[in-house]
Amino acid sequence: MDGNFNKPERLTKLQVDLLNDFQRDFPLCPRPYEKIAELLGVAEAEVIAHFQQLTEQKYISRLGAVVTPHKAGWSTLAALSVPEGELEEIAEMINACPGVNHNYERSHEFNLWFVITGADQQTVETTLVEIEAATGYDVLNLPLVEAYQLDLGFPIKWH
Amino acid sequence: MALNLHDKALITAIEDGLPLVSQPYEAVGNMIGLSETAVIERLENLIATGVISRFGVVVNHRRVGYRANAMVVWDIPDDYVADAGRSLAELPFVSLSYQRPRRLPDWPYNLFCMIHGREHAAVESLIKDAARSADLENVPRAVLFSGRQFKQRGAKYSSGAVMEQRHA
Numbered sequence: 001m002d003g004n005f006n007k008p009e010r011l012t013k014l015q016v017d018l019l020n021d022f023q024r025d026f027p028l029c030p031r032p033y034e035k036i037a038e039l040l041g042v043a044e045a046e047v048i049a050h051f052q053q054l055t056e057q058k059y060i061s062r063l064g065a066v067v068t069p070h071k072a073g074w075s076t077l078a079a080l081s082v083p084e085g086e087l088e089e090i091a092e093m094i095n096a097c098p099g100v101n102h103n104y105e106r107s108h109e110f111n112l113w114f115v116i117t118g119a120d121q122q123t124v125e126t127t128l129v130e131i132e133a134a135t136g137y138d139v140l141n142l143p144l145v146e147a148y149q150l151d152l153g154f155p156i157k158w159h
Numbered sequence: 160m161a162l163n164l165h166d167k168a169l170i171t172a173i174e175d176g177l178p179l180v181s182q183p184y185e186a187v188g189n190m191i192g193l194s195e196t197a198v199i200e201r202l203e204n205l206i207a208t209g210v211i212s213r214f215g216v217v218v219n220h221r222r223v224g225y226r227a228n229a230m231v232v233w234d235i236p237d238d239y240v241a242d243a244g245r246s247l248a249e250l251p252f253v254s255l256s257y258q259r260p261r262r263l264p265d266w267p268y269n270l271f272c273m274i275h276g277r278e279h280a281a282v283e284s285l286i287k288d289a290a291r292s293a294d295l296e297n298v299p300r301a302v303l304f305s306g307r308q309f310k311q312r313g314a315k316y317s318s319g320a321v322m323e324q325r326h327a
Binding site for chain 1: 160166167170173174175176177178180181182183184185197199202203205209210211212213214216217218219220222223224225226230240244245247248253254255256257258259260261265266269270272275301302303304305306307308309310327
């Protein structure tokens with residue numbers, strides 16, 4: 001990733017540091033926000049307030065864990081080929097299903113892609129069958145076979 | 160590695176995010192009947208054993224400026240897919256490198272990676288660099304840029320984990 005993005009007007013250096021520096025190895029101590037505050041030379045309350053604001057403004061999806069696929073439950077990447085005119089309606093139907101956590105339009109004949117997670121493989125595959133029945137389209141089911149690199153975060157280094 | 164019920168309950172308890180309070184691990188522990196120390200130790204263990212691949216700020220990549228997001232898929236002979244997957248993973252601009260099954264005849268591609276950037280043209284150029292670096296220039300590939308985002312949120316493993324915890 002090149003990271004050469006224009007800095008969005010509203011972000012301060014502190015906010016950029018909060019977004020960039022704690023994507024991995026978030027402090028595991030009783031007061032992690034105080035620890036981050038010490039590292040950045042600000043007050044704990046300021047760190048908490050900024051994380052709150054960055055979350056409300058959708059810069060942060062959440063503070064937490066990215067779980068390795070198939071280590072805690074089951075997940076799959078699935079796709080449908082849907083006529084353009086039906087795309088939004090079908091995306092809504094899929095979003096209403098349990099365990100759907102990413103759902104994107106993509107530039108391909110298979111134009112709707114989503115991830116489903118669940119407690120186990122059977123739960124996820126039952127949902128896929130329900131999606132096929134509800135939408136009338138076949139689902140491409142592409143569970144992970146092998147991970148060569150996992151989600152390591154997004155560097156944000158503004159120039 | 161099989162997860163025990165406390166680990167599942169812990170992953171479920173933080174799937175919407177760590178609470179924004181002074182002692183968040185204590186708050187999570189209160190939700191699931193674990194001490195603050197136990198929550199911290201279990202998280203350390205889940206990270207050390209690779210169940211949690213990353214623990215920290217999960218940014219919304221579109222909102223922070225990565226607006227051109229390409230899923231690049233490759234049709235690689237099975238004997239070479241691991242080497243190719245590792246070569247792609249070494250490139251700093253590649254995030255995620257996964258082998259997935261082919262579904263012939265509809266879907267011939269068995270290696271998936273993500274390349275994110277600010278603009279399509281820059282990402283197209285990175286994809287060419289990736290093909291050159293990983294010696295995949297003659298391998299069939301497709302590039303799927305993301306368009307509308309209908310949903311993005313953290314994974315939910317909850318139904319099973321919560322129910323098992325209740326029956327514990």
